[in-house]
Amino acid sequence: MQDIRLKQAQNLLEKSANRSSGTTTLKVPQSGHIDVKKFENIFKNIISGEEFIYTSLPTHNLSEDEAKEFVNFLILARENIDSILADFKVIEKQEETIDIAKLTDKVLFITSKNNFKKTLKKLGVDAQRILVASIPLDISDMKEINPKIPESALNGIKTKIEHIHNDINRKKHSLHPEKIIVLAEDDLNGQLLGKRAKEYYDAIVHLNNNLKDLTEVDLIEIIENS
Numbered sequence: 001m002q003d004i005r006l007k008q009a010q011n012l013l014e015k016s017a018n019r020s021s022g023t024t025t026l027k028v029p030q031s032g033h034i035d036v037k038k039f040e041n042i043f044k045n046i047i048s049g050e051e052f053i054y055t056s057l058p059t060h061n062l063s064e065d066e067a068k069e070f071v072n073f074l075i076l077a078r079e080n081i082d083s084i085l086a087d088f089k090v091i092e093k094q095e096e097t098i099d100i101a102k103l104t105d106k107v108l109f110i111t112s113k114n115n116f117k118k119t120l121k122k123l124g125v126d127a128q129r130i131l132v133a134s135i136p137l138d139i140s141d142m143k144e145i146n147p148k149i150p151e152s153a154l155n156g157i158k159t160k161i162e163h164i165h166n167d168i169n170r171k172k173h174s175l176h177p178e179k180i181i182v183l184a185e186d187d188l189n190g191q192l193l194g195k196r197a198k199e200y201y202d203a204i205v206h207l208n209n210n211l212k213d214l215t216e217v218d219l220i221e222i223i224e225n226s
Contacts, residue, residue: 030089038080041221045080049073076224079217100124100216103223108177110168110197112184116211120183123216131171133164136189137196145188168201181226185209 052070056062062070086093101124109130111117117130136142139158142149171177182197184190186207194205204226208214 025091027090032088035084035087038084038217041217042077042080045073045077045221049077072224076217076221083217098216098220100219101126103220104129106176106178107223108168108171108175108180110180110182110193110203111211112190112193116183116214119212119214120219123214123219125219128171129175129177131164131167133193133197135160135164136192137161137164137200138192141192141196144192165200172201179204179226181206181222183208183211183214183222185211 049070052062052066053060056066082091083093085091104125107129109120109125110133111120111130112133114132114134117127117132120130121127135157136145139154139161142154142157168180172180180197180201180203182190182194182203182205184193184205184207186209190207194203194207197203198205206222206226
């Protein structure tokens with residue numbers, strides 16, 4: 001886990017260095033829309049970075065690994081600041097250069113819809129690292145979702161559930177993920193999927209009703225906070 005965080009920090013540092021070449025001209029702000037989520041994420045990352053102020057007392061000196069994590073939070077905050085400034089035409093939008101495939105090469109994603117899989121693929125996640133579980137991971141959860149489901153229908157669903165577990169175990173064996181992350185909507189289906197994935201596979205659960213609008217920065221923060 002620590003190695004993944006340090007690798008992510010290193011990638012962000014390299015990206016920052018690439019962006020820092022040359023000069024930035026600030027332009028007169030134009031009319032625009034405040035992305036509240038980006039604004040909130042700025043404070044979340046600043047607060048995470050602030051923890052190093054207290055953990056490094058009394059000297060405030062950081063080791064190389066600690067420095068990478070500390071600076072990582074600042075760069076994530078800057079990503080959101082730059083994005084907001086670009087939304088108001090104060091700076092030009094920068095081309096993203098983070099290699100999401102590399103950042104997620106030790107992660108297995110379990111998601112609840114094909115649309116979410118498409119979103120992850122579009123962001124650069126290897127399709128082999130994304131598994132869609134459109135039904136619960138336990139037959140009893142199916143009854144909770146639909147108490148009136150006939151017993152005759154449960155046999156077919158049970159077989160599908162077994163196939164999903166087989167797929168997860170096969171990917172664990174072949175891909176050797178260091179973490180499993182569930183991305184699903186914050187509804188009963190997503191909650192039950194997350195509950196069972198955590199129970200069976202020690203998965204990290206991220207429920208969000210706006211997954212179809214997931215951005216690269218959002219995905220990095222999910223991985224960083226997992």
